[in-house]
Amino acid sequence: MQTRNRVLVLGSLNMDLVVGSERVPLSGETIFGRSFATFLGGKGANQAVAAARLGVPVGMVGAVGGDAFGAQLADTMAQEGIDTSALQRTEGVSTGIALVMVEPGGRNTMIVVPGANGEVAPDAALASLDQLAPIRLLVAQFEIRMDTTWQVIHAAQARGIPVLLNAAPARAEAPAYFRGLDYLVVNEQEAACLAEQSVDNPALAAQAAHKLAGWGVLVVIVTLGVQGAVVVANGISQHIPAVPVEAVDSTAAGDAYIGGLAWALTEGQPLERAMTVAGCCGALAVTRLGAQPSLPTRTMLEAFMRERHI
Ligand code: RIB
16 A cells, blocks of 8 residues: 655745845835845745655645756755655746845745746646545645645545645635635734734734634644744634744745644644644744755754753
């Protein structure tokens, strides 16, 4: 019996073009940056790599263009041990890119040009549910075609596959689509966008999470950066504090969190512990520049947790 592909990630792959700068320019303004580098990224790819580095078998569904960025992204995914048999290469379309500006303190601002990520059609993605079975958890975000994302989520639910949706980047979607989701993970902006309220502290995050849970979601997690995360499950909210670290670049911290959560949940860890592990993955990611280079391995995660007696 096939036992691989316990986590299936449906999502984006991007090349991140990262500029370090004192600040983000104003509209119409030109400023000098401090540094430039390219990093492998894309929320889907980052989450797949994050989970794979912790040791869970992962399959990736998505698309890259027929250019050099696409080849580099696809090759690296395979080198990470990820099953890329459902990864499309779309000739004549550019690979997705993200223009990322990182300010001192690690805060980032981003423009994403989807390119090939916009080419992931429902039929091919739906076929991957059978092609890459058995699947223990489907992980999805909001960075590829929305019709594909929702169709695959609903098809997975119909097959009894648990779904973890990271509703990122922020986007308002109909509450009815979320019904029956097992895990919904959002940051403060995404929670604010969905719940239509401000979310900048744990109390407001709990309020928003209760509202989203009311849409029929079993577990809602709102991540709040240095303020930790809030979870609502079974009508009860809980605040999990953050692990303090020195921030260099927050890019992919959320993806490290999702990868860590996916790994811990598929390992059978209880929700609160899985969130603590995920928080440590996110904390580790902000200490390093770039998306995929910042995602911790299992050894790094265990050492970090040991040092902090977590
Ligand atoms: O979550 C971080 C990611 O968002 C970046 O790697 C970028 O590519 C965008 O998808």
